[in-house]
Amino acid sequence: MDSSRAHSPDPSDPIVLTGIGCVLPGTPDVHAFWSHVSTGTSQVSRLEKPAFAAAGLPVHAAAQLGEFDTAARLPDLLPAHAAKYNRDILATMAAVSDALKDAGIARGQIAPERMSIVQSSSRGPLSWWAETITADPEQDPYGGKATAMFRGLAGCPATLAAIDVGASG
Numbered sequence: 001m002d003s004s005r006a007h008s009p010d011p012s013d014p015i016v017l018t019g020i021g022c023v024l025p026g027t028p029d030v031h032a033f034w035s036h037v038s039t040g041t042s043q044v045s046r047l048e049k050p051a052f053a054a055a056g057l058p059v060h061a062a063a064q065l066g067e068f069d070t071a072a073r074l075p076d077l078l079p080a081h082a083a084k085y086n087r088d089i090l091a092t093m094a095a096v097s098d099a100l101k102d103a104g105i106a107r108g109q110i111a112p113e114r115m116s117i118v119q120s121s122s123r124g125p126l127s128w129w130a131e132t133i134t135a136d137p138e139q140d141p142y143g144g145k146a147t148a149m150f151r152g153l154a155g156c157p158a159t160l161a162a163i164d165v166g167a168s169g
Contacts, residue, residue: 019103021095023073025063030102065091073097077164085160092119092157093164100165107165115167119158 022033026043036043043063070082073094082090096117100107162168 019099019101019105021098021100021102023065023068023091023095023098025065028066028068029098068094070094074164089157089160093161096161096165112166112168115165117158117162117165117167119161 020030020033022028022030024033024043027033027036035041044061045064046061047059047064065087068091070077070090071079074082074090074097077093085093
């Protein structure tokens with residue numbers, strides 16, 4: 001927040017959304033997003049991954065994020081960093097990168113303090129929950145894993161995406 005303001009921000013001040021990035025179930029990009037929204041096309045379907053049934057979860061339908069090519073979507077992300085990040089983080093970073101492209105904004109074109117990334121989650125990254133629910137109760141699912149610190153932080157995907165694109169607003 002700009003501390004030089006003489007007054008508090010007015011909640012009725014307009015907000016400009018300049019770009020949208022989507023990495024959602026059945027929705028790999030903003031064009032598919034608008035198509036699904038405008039036609040009311042649901043992306044919920046029968047669960048296909050055997051891990052859900054094996055875990056004994058009483059869920060049979062959901063919206064599942066399919067595979068996406070991290071290297072193609074995030075060409076500047078070092079493979080060593082990508083290996084430490086879970087799918088929530090990588091999907092968020094790809095969506096933020098796509099939002100910049102959708103807005104026609106190149107990296108470094110906007111002052112970092114004028115760009116923000118907002119993400120809301122009451123659950124934290126799904127990978128943390130999945131590993132916690134299916135883990136042997138006698139063992140720590142994160143014992144000794146270098147990725148543990150990234151998996152349980154609710155705001156971690158947005159924070160790492162902001163660092164990746166240089167946003168600090």
